[in-house]
Amino acid sequence: MQTSDQRLRFEQLILPHLDAAYNLARWLTHNDQDAQDVVQEAYLRAFKFFHSFRGGDSRSWVLTIVRNTCYTWLQRQHVDEIFDEELHDAECVFSNPEDLHIQRIEQGKITEALNNLPTEFREIIVLREIEDLSYKDISTIMHIPLGTVMSRLARARKQLQRFLAVQKNEEA
Amino acid sequence: MNCTEIQHLLHAYFDNELDVVHTIEVEQHLAQCNACSQDHQDYQALRTAISTDASRFQAPELLQKRILSALRKESKTPARLFSRSWLSIAAALACALLAIWGLTSLWDTFSPTNSQANQVLSSHMSSLLANHLVDVPSSDQHTVKPWFDGKLSFSPAVVDLASQGFPCLVGDWITLITQRLRQLCTNTASILSISLSGRLSRGKGLA
Numbered sequence: 001m002q003t004s005d006q007r008l009r010f011e012q013l014i015l016p017h018l019d020a021a022y023n024l025a026r027w028l029t030h031n032d033q034d035a036q037d038v039v040q041e042a043y044l045r046a047f048k049f050f051h052s053f054r055g056g057d058s059r060s061w062v063l064t065i066v067r068n069t070c071y072t073w074l075q076r077q078h079v080d081e082i083f084d085e086e087l088h089d090a091e092c093v094f095s096n097p098e099d100l101h102i103q104r105i106e107q108g109k110i111t112e113a114l115n116n117l118p119t120e121f122r123e124i125i126v127l128r129e130i131e132d133l134s135y136k137d138i139s140t141i142m143h144i145p146l147g148t149v150m151s152r153l154a155r156a157r158k159q160l161q162r163f164l165a166v167q168k169n170e171e172a
Numbered sequence: 173m174n175c176t177e178i179q180h181l182l183h184a185y186f187d188n189e190l191d192v193v194h195t196i197e198v199e200q201h202l203a204q205c206n207a208c209s210q211d212h213q214d215y216q217a218l219r220t221a222i223s224t225d226a227s228r229f230q231a232p233e234l235l236q237k238r239i240l241s242a243l244r245k246e247s248k249t250p251a252r253l254f255s256r257s258w259l260s261i262a263a264a265l266a267c268a269l270l271a272i273w274g275l276t277s278l279w280d281t282f283s284p285t286n287s288q289a290n291q292v293l294s295s296h297m298s299s300l301l302a303n304h305l306v307d308v309p310s311s312d313q314h315t316v317k318p319w320f321d322g323k324l325s326f327s328p329a330v331v332d333l334a335s336q337g338f339p340c341l342v343g344d345w346i347t348l349i350t351q352r353l354r355q356l357c358t359n360t361a362s363i364l365s366i367s368l369s370g371r372l373s374r375g376k377g378l379a
Contacts, residue, residue, distance in 0.1 A: 006247070039235060
């Protein structure tokens with residue numbers, strides 16, 4: 001059982017990351033209500049295991065739990081895609097690099113393109129570009145080595161460019 | 173460094189995750205190579221687009237309230253009298269005690285100081301040595317009694333088994349034995365009755 005002292009400490013340390021937690025959950029679940037449910041579940045889980053938090057980066061700590069809760073939720077919804085990094089990469093290899101040069105990205109298109117990315121690519125873009133997290137933090141949260149963070153980010157960006165280029169070509 | 177090597181480092185450079193030495197190398201390359209420089213500009217355009225267009229969703233106020241209230245409820249919940257961990261410990265202790273008790277009983281059984289139990293056990297074991305359980309399928313007490321004496325080193329006594337719900341199933345000779353034994357002391361009755369019930373349940377008779 002957590003004492004009220006622990007609860008106060010939890011509220012001071014972990015609650016300020018609620019926006020980051022909600023943002024990640026919102027991008028992964030695609031909707032507000034599910035994101036709220038997932039975040040609440042994740043926060044209660046975090047509170048339960050708060051005694052295991054040994055200091056350090058509290059944002060990475062809680063985002064790891066939020067991410068895990070999101071993936072459990074996605075599995076329950078049967079919306080988990082089978083993620084194959086190489087397969088997704090292959091799609092990029094065959095696209096014409098010239099098409100990937102985007103001079104100007106229209107408003108609204110980037111959200112659509114992000115939502116079309118595989119979950120693992122979408123989350124790494126969200127963590128890096130929106131949450132501005134370091135490779136080390138991303139590595140902790142996503143349980144992947146630093147090298148994989150770098151290569152996955154590269155692939156995710158290429159794929160994002162590809163989506164944007166396709167959208168642009170469709171409009172042309 | 174060639175373009176392939178630079179491409180490998182470009183994202184780390186772009187994300188400020190590269191050490192100084194490599195950063196300088198990448199910068200020098202970008203100054204000379206249009207293709208790599210273009211890629212770098214593309215990533216920059218992508219970053220700008222994301223930061224201006226893709227939302228950073230704000231948690232609704234209601235969510236914070238919901239979580240706060242759930243946390244307060246959670247921390248007020250009294251500790252359960254028997255939490256799961258305590259139950260596990262109790263179960264482990266119970267198992268350990270049972271094991272100790274079992275071992276102690278076995279030790280008592282085999283202990284040379286417990287001569288009576290030892291005698292009963294060895295007699296019983298020797299009675300089981302034969303391949304078949306009924307050695308003397310005869311109702312003649314003059315045949316049965318010597319056999320019985322040979323098998324057991326003492327004279328076990330039983331209460332009237334038939335009257336206690338253990339009717340004789342395998343022949344008159346058991347009745348004869350029980351009638352004979354009934355006259356003797358009764359403090360070891362349970363030992364024989366255990367043996368009897370075991371055999372009778374298999375319908376093979378007394379050994």
